[in-house]
Amino acid sequence: LAHIMAGPVCGLMLADMGADVIKVERLPRGDGTRGFLPPDIEGESAAFMMLNRGKRSVALDLRTPEGVEVVRRLLADADVVVENFRVGTMEKIGLGWDELREANPRLVYCQITGFGRTGPMSEQGGFDLIAQGYSGLMSVTGEGPGHEPVKVGAPVTDITAGILASYGVVSALLERERTGEGQLVDTSLFEAGITQTYWQSAIALASGRSPGPLGSAHPLSAPYQAFRTADGWVNVGASNQPTWMGLTRALGMPELAADPRFEDNAARMKHLDELVEILAAELERESTEIWLQRLTGEGVPAGPIASIGEMLEHPQTLARNMVVETDHPVAGRVRSLGSAVKMSGGAASSRAAAVLGQHTREVLQEMGMEDAEVEALIARDVLLSPDPRTGR
Numbered sequence: 001l002a003h004i005m006a007g008p009v010c011g012l013m014l015a016d017m018g019a020d021v022i023k024v025e026r027l028p029r030g031d032g033t034r035g036f037l038p039p040d041i042e043g044e045s046a047a048f049m050m051l052n053r054g055k056r057s058v059a060l061d062l063r064t065p066e067g068v069e070v071v072r073r074l075l076a077d078a079d080v081v082v083e084n085f086r087v088g089t090m091e092k093i094g095l096g097w098d099e100l101r102e103a104n105p106r107l108v109y110c111q112i113t114g115f116g117r118t119g120p121m122s123e124q125g126g127f128d129l130i131a132q133g134y135s136g137l138m139s140v141t142g143e144g145p146g147h148e149p150v151k152v153g154a155p156v157t158d159i160t161a162g163i164l165a166s167y168g169v170v171s172a173l174l175e176r177e178r179t180g181e182g183q184l185v186d187t188s189l190f191e192a193g194i195t196q197t198y199w200q201s202a203i204a205l206a207s208g209r210s211p212g213p214l215g216s217a218h219p220l221s222a223p224y225q226a227f228r229t230a231d232g233w234v235n236v237g238a239s240n241q242p243t244w245m246g247l248t249r250a251l252g253m254p255e256l257a258a259d260p261r262f263e264d265n266a267a268r269m270k271h272l273d274e275l276v277e278i279l280a281a282e283l284e285r286e287s288t289e290i291w292l293q294r295l296t297g298e299g300v301p302a303g304p305i306a307s308i309g310e311m312l313e314h315p316q317t318l319a320r321n322m323v324v325e326t327d328h329p330v331a332g333r334v335r336s337l338g339s340a341v342k343m344s345g346g347a348a349s350s351r352a353a354a355v356l357g358q359h360t361r362e363v364l365q366e367m368g369m370e371d372a373e374v375e376a377l378i379a380r381d382v383l384l385s386p387d388p389r390t391g392r
Contacts, residue, residue, distance in 0.1 A: 001071070001095075003031045005128075005155060006112045006189060007084035008051040009162025014080070014169065015054030016339035018348035022363055023055040024071055026062050027384055030356040041331035044355070050336045052353040053326060058364070059357030059384035066382045068093050074367060075100055075107065080169055084112040086125050097184050108172040110185040112165050117186045126189040128155040135193025140200050142213035150213070152196075160192035222268045223247065223275060226305060227283040234288045236279075237301035240265070246298035250291075251282050326352035357384035 001024050002008050008023075008031070015021040025031050036047040058074075060067040072095065075081055081100065083090055090096045090111075097109045111117065114126015115134075132138045132151045142150035164187045172183035194201075199219050200211045211219050218224035221239040238247040241264065248257040256262055256278070261271040268275055283291060288304055295302035306314065312323055324338040334352055360383050364374050377383040 001081060001083040001085070001090070002112070003084065004033055005051060005158040006161040006165070006192075007082050008033070009159055010082050010110065010112065010165035010169065011055055012051055012053065013163060013166035013339075013341075014082075016341070016348060016350070017170075017343075019080075021055040022074065022359070023052060023057050023354070024074070025057055025059045025356060027059055027067075027381070028061075030057075030059060034356065041328075041334060044328065044331040044353075049328065049331065049334055049353040053324075053336050054348075054350045055354060056351075056359035056363055057354035057357055058360045060360070060377075061382050062093060064382050066377060066380075068095065070364070070369075070377070070383070071095060072100075072103070073369075074363070076104055078104065078107060079173065080108045080110060082110045082112070082165065082169070087111075087113050087117060087123050101182060105181060106176060107182040108169055108176065108185060109182065110165050110169050110172075111187075112161050113186075113188050115190045116188040121190075128158045128189060131157040131189035131193045134190055136197050136200065136210075137193050140197070140211060140213050140219075143215050144213050147213070156196060157189040157193040160195060161187055161189050164192055164195070217272075217276075220269075221265050222272050223279055225276070227280055229283055229288045229291055230286055232288045233305045234283065234291050234295075235303050235305065236283075236295065239301075243300050244268070246300040247295070250294040250298040250300055251279075253278075253282065324350065326350060328352040328355075329358065330355055355386055357386055360385040 002011055003025075011021045011023065023031070029035065031048060031052070033048040033051060034045050036045050039046045041049070058070075060070055062068060062071070075095075091099075097111070100107055100109060113122070114131065115121040115124055129151055132141075133149075135157065137156070138149045138151050141152055142148070165185065168185035168187060172185050176182055203209065203211050203219060214225075216226040216235070218239065223244075224237050224239045226233050226235050236247065238244045244262075244265075245257055248254055260267065262268045262275055292302055292304070311317055317323060320342075321338045322340070323335055325333055325335050328334045329352070331352075336353075360378075361374055364383075365371070374383065374385075378385055
């Protein structure tokens with residue numbers, strides 16, 4: 001019962017681990033991401049297909065008692081329900097945690113909201129941009145003091161909330177194996193943003209000082225940032241003493257290793273501006289490729305700043321099966337991102353994202369509904385089940 005991003009990410013993670021994920025979509029339009037156009041493939045939203053690979057779609061009208069009853073019957077023996085509506089929405093239609101656990105005590109109920117189920121902001125809706133601001137992330141993202149606020153380019157609180165939710169779900173399932181009882185799993189975009197501030201929060205809690213944006217630099221170690229080269233940029237991660245010594249060798253500047261201003265990480269952080277000025281002047285002399293050869297040759301972590309397109313075509317991306325292909329009933333052969341977690345037992349088989357209501361008949365028949373009942377609800381527009389040959 002999840003829509004847009006955080007909840008669907010949770011479902012995607014679980015589907016990739018082999019779960020049978022049934023996506024219940026509201027009629028008439030389904031998940032709002034279906035309307036995120038362009039880009040599209042044969043009229044199907046690329047954004048929707050990215051987040052909903054591996055799931056089956058049941059489409060019904062939650063504004064009707066019959067539609068709510070179908071969901072209640074689906075959940076009677078389900079393992080998990082995931083939803084990311086505003087707090088109170090599910091309770092209003094009779095599908096809240098208290099109601100559902102009475103019928104199914106083993107149910108794991110996962111709720112993702114903007115700010116969590118408790119606290120003074122619990123009833124406020126949430127969006128990634130707003131959560132990034134509240135969580136402190138935007139205060140440490142950007143070029144530096146005096147520049148306008150910048151959010152992380154990816155919707156990081158949405159994605160992280162989905163990952164945290166899937167972690168909560170599998171933990172609750174493990175606990176259920178021990179106790180036989182389900183759990184309420186509660187996380188939020190706000191908390192997802194906070195979890196991204198471990199280093200900055202460590203600084204603030206220890207010193208009483210809130211750190212600000214540092215561009216690509218690290219708040220606790222140096223040199224650890226992007227530098228301009230003769231033809232682009234290179235990321236340099238010389239964040240400990242062995243890699244720092246390797247950097248001085250790669251640069252051909254042994255005098256830096258002997259300079260007391262840079263003798264250890266504390267000294268380098270104290271004299272960071274001077275260090276960056278020296279390194280920047282030297283790294284601009286050669287191309288990115290030359291520096292990558294020299295730096296990696298000395299064991300210094302380094303890399304380019306790849307575009308998304310370059311990342312998707314990189315041999316390491318492909319070797320790790322991070323781009324997968326599925327057959328969609330309307331869009332045809334579709335590429336999307338694969339699972340970032342590999343298991344020794346092998347990967348779960350995956351399916352393309354479904355068209356709206358593609359599996360309505362199939363799923364409801366599996367749960368024991370008679371064909372005549374399903375057809376009657378379809379005729380009254382309580383359910384949607386498209387033509388399996390065309391997906392429309």
